[in-house]
Amino acid sequence: MRTTIALTTALTLLAPASPALASPALASPALASPALASPALALHRQAAPARAAVTAGSVFTSAAVTQGADGTYTISWQAPDAGNVTVTATTDASGGGTPRPVGSGGATGTLTASGLPSAARWYFRLVPANGVPLVVADRSLHLPHARNLRDVGGYRTADGHWVRMGVLYRSNKLSDLDQNDLTTLAADRIRLVVDLRNGQERRDAPDKLPAGASYQVADLIDLSKGLPTAPDLTLALLLALPRLLSSSEDAEQNLGYRLMVNAPSAQAAYHDLLTSLAAQPDPALFHCTAGKDRTGWGAAVLLTLLGVDRATVYSDYLASNTYYGADSVRANWLDAAFAEVDRSFGSFDDYVRKGLGLSDATIATLKSRLLTS
Template sequence: MRTHRIAGAAVAAALLAGTALAPSALAAPPAATATAQSAVPFTSAGAVRAADGGHTLSWASPAASVAVTAVTSPDATTGVALGTAPGTGSLAVPAGTLPEAGRWYFRLVPDGGTPLVVADRSMGLTSARNFRDIGGYRTTDGHWVRSGLVYRSNKLNSLTDAEQQRLVSQRLTLDVDLRNAQERHDDPDRLPAGVRYQVADVVSLSHGIRFHDSALMTLAEAIAAGLFSGSSDLGQSIGYPFMVNFVGADYAFHDLVTAVATNNSGATVFHCSAGKDRTGWGTAVLLTLLGVPRATVEADFLASNQYTGDPEAVELSWLRAAFAEADQIYGDFDTYVREGLKLDAATVATLRAKLLTG
């Protein structure tokens, strides 16, 4: 694998514009990991919060029955009993059923097997609409990503006192900022006291302007692919492959994954400005490492169109271009993780042990 030093200002500008604006051995946990327990008997499950505060829960499993309890912490085992329903079924929780809380989780307890905790992914923050949980997804081998431990978001410069208190109630202890120096200066995060702040600048030049493969070739191919796909934003079509090709980005995403894996004091949030591009690729890396199917990873990526209120916030071709760049440079995603991000097996195992259940 070649590493090129590029001095051309045009290439650096393209990189900065593209990122600053706006299943294999590593991708699926092996059976021998610490997370391999008896499989959770749920093939699907989820919770959706309505505008009036009510919730609709649904699930599918081979169990005969499922008991549902509302809890205010993903680790709680007791709370408000909501009833029992068939092993594959649904349950409506009308507005007013539950008192006000920072966030409600729902513990699904089958008559045989391990319980599963689900929640609406959105934290409902007006000042950070794209603040949402990356948990609640099922992996290819039947595990589930734990809820309430890792969040993705847009910038956090306008959090109100009430919103900050809501994050405190969810035991948020670490904020990883993927933005560049200018963005951090213009819109500094407003965080609750006690939340540790860490920078993982995706476009930092502190490691030089270096690329794993020909930057000019990547630029040309990205433009061609963007034009062919009908991309609405060629800057983003260029930026996504460069998040894989640019050496500086490797350091940022290495630090992000390591921070998530090793934060043992509470929940972590990571974000950029809009919470959709740098954050989108970071989330895709994390979920793929956990063994979440590519189709689910893509659906989570596209959900930014819903949460931001902009139906054209992201395009699937952008995310696919980043995955394709990883395949082109490294041969597969696992090698990208190992040789590009320099993540060792111990860190990946720690991440899975922490975030997977079932």
């Protein structure tokens, strides 16, 4: 009984959104910087999981889009071997459709796009004189009733590929969406929503789905899937104990993050999430209540699996401090999860294959679907 209570309590503590959290406008963008990760981050900058040898397809080493409050977009990039770069705007995530010219620049450039008509989302196609194009967008969808809803794409992998944008989204709960929000998500062709919340959360705040989307539950604390073995749970508690003396929140979160790695219910949930994403040909979204802990670890696992470097994984995780509220997440919480991966499985590859039970075919499909060629 004590084991059940400890597991349920620890994982449930990852669920609720605090009403005291600051709004995104008050959150400091500096909180999203990977530089704020604890010293343990340096220990986690190991190579990305092994993947088949490929030839890097992109000359872009960085690229980003930021939407201003006035409706303008700032597009910046670095591509040392690109030559001239031409930029167009489109509402098509693939970069097709009817492009609108924005401008051009050199291997390092910054442009501002203004006067674009209202659209669910604008994408920007960067076309280098040498190399293949890259499509990028502002990561946030700027939905007022789901402020932590953002694109998982737009990150460069260690071998020079990019995670596609407009394919996969992460979010906080969808129960507060209004019709405008739902129209935006429908326009982005989201066809699958995966809910990581527990039964009580789902009953208290049921999802509102965009038209045409199917719904799937991947409950991290479905105890019918089993409990961690006593040694795993005992060690997780002992590892969290020192922090309990100085910060109960740190202790709870460190325990919860470790259990997200070794609890059978959590392993089953992330297995279901990742296999569903691999099987879904259209854009998809996954979420929990705040979109920061259970969703944050899910995004960290996926990005690491795709070959994104650890510092960038931390940056995406810590961005909840900007989008959702100050001090929503802390780097040492993510440290705890990665440390548990190393302790329980020895490597990230073994965690993915043995802990989550992902097949080589599923991993290959995820990479094929989510990475640029």
